Amino acid sequence: MQTRSEETQAHIKAAAISAFSQSGFDAASVADICGRAGVSKGAFYHHFPSKQDLFLVIMEDWLRGIDSLLFSKTESGVSVPRRIAEMGNKMGIIFQAASGQLPMFMEFMVQASRDATVWNAVIAPYRRFQQQFAALLEQGVQEGSIQPDADVEQAAHALISLAVGILLQGVVDSRAADWKGVTNAGVAMIIDGITRGEG
């Protein structure tokens, strides 16, 4: 059960997500967020030192959610190509969870390209994803399911780029494609390209 304080924080975060999504980080004011959340400015600043801190907390929540979804424990004995295909499947969950909140994703990127604090907060987990994917692919090389000459660093970048690109297009043009299907097909193509075809 949530404490009263956790409940207030959750309200403020939800209000901020909708304010940032609609108006953008710069235009959304603390007063606006408080109005939507039904809390006083005093309550706001009791929980979050600043609008930027709140923004960073939302971003970290979001990245932690993806992290735990993708790299949660799987049964042993599952080949790396299968595990990666399974991760592709989970992108559907990320899409659903993020639906309506996806303009926030744009805000993360825009602010990261302009503000060093945000940049550092987004870049550390992003580089960790990269390392986790590369390590997983390397494990595939070890187990013999991925070609020994595959460049695991490049393949990890390609998989993440694919996911980022799909997420971005999903924001801008959600109905242009079955994005979950595109994710599965794209991941399968990349995996086919680096496996012995024994998937």
Next chain:
Amino acid sequence: MQTRSEETQAHIKAAAISAFSQSGFDAASVADICGRAGVSKGAFYHHFPSKQDLFLVIMEDWLRGIDSLLFSKTESGVSVPRRIAEMGNKMGIIFQAASGQLPMFMEFMVQASRDATVWNAVIAPYRRFQQQFAALLEQGVQEGSIQPDADVEQAAHALISLAVGILLQGVVDSRAADWKGVTNAGVAMIIDGITRGEG
């Protein structure tokens, strides 16, 4: 040779790109753009009805540049997988041409997710890219270089998603990877996944 009027327009566009990149579309004012370009507001409005019109012209220039770069005439007799690999190579040129202007790319996406006019302006050429890629891949199926059971629509989406994701990451973390190398490797993996391995 540029006429005086074309020169003024080019100055205004360059100033707007740097203003939008630095401050964002909303915060960058016409006065700011005029100051950077060294032109009067009268001159500005003589060339562009509004800040949004200027923004759309810049976006259309950018998309047209990519279009003509990627789909420019190639010698006949080149297989589709080779032509797509060559397109991957050209992404390097897009990166170079866009360097410093890349935050603009973010702005296009953010504005498109908020404004129907911008959305329509970005979505039409984007869907054209999708159709051009799918048609090219279908040609590969016809010529026998791409597997007959390949889903060309999905593969086209995957290639574009990869490119979009790489472009976005290049904006946010230009030094994290050799993005040109990632492009080539990612395109090669996808192509390997849908060809008979005869590239």
